[in-house]
Amino acid sequence: MKIVSKCPFCEKKLRFPVNKGKLLIKCPHCKNQFVFDLNIKKMLKTLISRIKSQFNIYKHKTGLFIKKLWDKNKKST
Numbered sequence: 001m002k003i004v005s006k007c008p009f010c011e012k013k014l015r016f017p018v019n020k021g022k023l024l025i026k027c028p029h030c031k032n033q034f035v036f037d038l039n040i041k042k043m044l045k046t047l048i049s050r051i052k053s054q055f056n057i058y059k060h061k062t063g064l065f066i067k068k069l070w071d072k073n074k075k076s077t
Contacts, residue, residue, distance in 0.1 A: 001018045007027040016036050018038060
């Protein structure tokens with residue numbers, strides 16, 4: 001399995017193998033070398049934390065909206 005990522009120097013899209021760990025890459029376009037480290041666990045933790053934070057923001061905004069509606073309904077009765 002491969003993942004598509006960009007060269008940090010020339011921004012060209014490159015494909016990297018997922019199961020190889022840390023790799024020293026030489027870009028075929030610009031010939032610069034860089035280290036590509038695909039840590040799946042770290043990537044998943046980052047993705048999960050971003051999803052959780054977005055959910056918490058949405059939950060917070062929804063809660064405030066419902067509270068405003070509730071307060072408005074209480075005042076009108």
